[in-house]
Amino acid sequence: MISVRVQPEDFDVGAELAALEGQGGGAVASFTGVVRADDGVEAMTLEHYPGMTEKALTALADEAKVRWPLCGVTVLHRVGMLRAGDRIVFVGTASDHRAAALEACAFLIDRLKTDAPFWKKEHRSKGDSWVEARATDDAAARSWD
Amino acid sequence: MALDILYFAWVRERVGLGAERLDVPAGIVTPLDLAHWLAARGGGYAEAFADPTRLRCALDQDIVPLTADLANAAEIAFFPPVTGG
Numbered sequence: 001m002i003s004v005r006v007q008p009e010d011f012d013v014g015a016e017l018a019a020l021e022g023q024g025g026g027a028v029a030s031f032t033g034v035v036r037a038d039d040g041v042e043a044m045t046l047e048h049y050p051g052m053t054e055k056a057l058t059a060l061a062d063e064a065k066v067r068w069p070l071c072g073v074t075v076l077h078r079v080g081m082l083r084a085g086d087r088i089v090f091v092g093t094a095s096d097h098r099a100a101a102l103e104a105c106a107f108l109i110d111r112l113k114t115d116a117p118f119w120k121k122e123h124r125s126k127g128d129s130w131v132e133a134r135a136t137d138d139a140a141a142r143s144w145d
Numbered sequence: 146m147a148l149d150i151l152y153f154a155w156v157r158e159r160v161g162l163g164a165e166r167l168d169v170p171a172g173i174v175t176p177l178d179l180a181h182w183l184a185a186r187g188g189g190y191a192e193a194f195a196d197p198t199r200l201r202c203a204l205d206q207d208i209v210p211l212t213a214d215l216a217n218a219a220e221i222a223f224f225p226p227v228t229g230g
Binding site for chain 1: 151153154155157203206208222224225226227228229230
């Protein structure tokens, strides 16, 4: 089962994990990303490319299923205005054993950061600024090539 | 050739709109050619496309190099390197 969602609403991590636990595997791994209050960030706006975003995330989930024996993949990303402390992204994987679930989960979040068309604009009391891409994220994504 | 051109993040802000359909001259073969042609329109376009090395692009919703062939693409998007997750 592959579930890809792009939405402004928050999500229920417990419900997402329970859905993955119901896929019949023996291992579920997940990553939840939360908006950091870095350097006075009060909120951020997530922009994306409707249509391409869903396509890119589904392609990543498909690739994960080819590389690891997964019985469930969930990729959830929020868009719009988010405040510091809000959940922003969830990646969950289910497999028979832990190694596949853990590795596939790391693969998905590393590659999501470089392959999916999202852009963050940070809002601080002193003004707004677009987040710059980081070389360390590129290196993490390439490590799966 | 009529092409739907989409702009995201600071490219969208500098151009001043999110999408438009333009008739692109026959000599425009790659996204890089198109970026230079758009920059020559001046104003916000010149600001957005001043340094194409800062841009990424997608043809029909697939990320491609700026040197790719536009071929028969219906939609192109220009944007900064992505920063989701």
